[in-house]
Amino acid sequence: MVPLPKPDVILTHESDLDGLLAGVLLRRLAEAEFGERPRLEAWSYHGLRQRPMHETVAWVTDLSWESRMDRPHWVIIDHHPYETPPKHAHLIHDPHKSAALLCYELCRQAGLGSPQLDRLVHLSNVADLFLDSDPDFELASDYANLVKIYGFWNLMTLVDEQIERLLDHPLLEVMRVKRQVENPIGLAWSRENIVEIAPGVGLVETVVGNPNLIMHALLDDPGVRYSVLMTLVRRGNGAMAVSLRSRHGEASAIAARLQGGGHPNAAAATLPRSVRTPQDAVQYLRQVLNPKGEVHLNPLQDLFA
Missing domain, CATH: 3.10.310.30 (Diaminopimelate Epimerase; Chain A, domain 1)
Structure with missing residues (x-):
């Protein structure tokens, strides 16, 4: 793994499970590498455009690339399309992988993987890329819907940032019933x-x-x-x-x-x-x-x- 700079802040997307997992995984990686937990902020696309970019070092994930992020010591880990690559920031990009999967690959290189995270990141990847031919697609959609229904910070608080607790969480039964009854x-x-x-x-x-x-x-x-x-x-x-x-x-x-x-x-x-x-x-x-x-x-x- 290419050494990453110690971040002052981690910026992630607030509106979906991919952003939640990516943000938590990056904070775990930073804590493992530097012994400190950086501040984690969750933003909408519009809100991020209003936010000043004053940090010297930042890790940004699951948020569309914009030129204001093109700063030395900034790391962008994302899968959204872009027109012009950064000249100064370090970009880790793959349009065929979710942001959570890209962040998890970094975590696994640092020895932070687990069977529980393997499963959770897979489900998030299926939902975020809308891989409707995958046999786990309906279940993955239920997991993704957790953030849509209950909100980023509410879920973070509920599981005390231990995202593995989302696996087989009782709230998934609510998502399943909602899908089967409400969708038709x-x-x-x-x-x-x-x-x-x-x-x-x-x-x-x-x-x-x-x-x-x-x-x-x-x-x-x-x-x-x-x-x-x-x-x-x-x-x-x-x-x-x-x-x-x-x-x-x-x-x-x-x-x-x-x-x-x-x-x-x-x-x-x-x-x-x-x-x-x-x-x-x-x-x-x-x-x-x-x-x-x-x-x-x-x-x-x-x-x-």
Whole structure:
């Protein structure tokens, strides 16, 4: 393993299991290497863009690469696509591996692996890369949904940062039942409730079920004409965000236009603070994504109007 500098802070993604595992694993690695636990911060893509980058040394994981991170002694461990590689920061990158897997490979080189972590990182990798042909896909989705439902810091507190305790945790039974009962009901309802935002881009209203699994089922539905689907999410701080999904790599480009980021087929963006309601969100999304102010309405129903 190439020696890494002692970090002042570890920055990770707040919104999914991949970011949680990656952040915890990097903090364990730093503690093993340097005998101290660095500060761990979890951010959304939008929030990170507002954060000053004043640390001399930082490790950043599961957050889209941006030029402000291109600083000597900064280490970027990520799998999101980028256009221009860093000139000064040390980049550890593989688009075919989740951030947690990349961080775990570093941990294993330092002797910090275990069968429990092998299993947990595998499940996170399957969910984050949406490897729906993997036999563990449904179970992996349940694990990933833990962070979506209960939140990054709540889970960290619940397991006292001992992430191995998430394996076979009783809360997974809640996720399983929610998936089996809610998803079919939610899919049927959401199929009839899609708002056109721009040509090829639809906003899916969800009432029950896992929005990501519902969006992927809709993308496979020949009766749905949109190549990119998004859902609205209200963060714990009241901010509105959108989660985007596609099948052929279009999601990240749409997210970038909304000042967000992510994978080609799975991305997200936080909307401006002035967007406080679903109606505000529809108006804002249409203004940004339609050139010259053109508006394209769904002939079925404009739900939020």
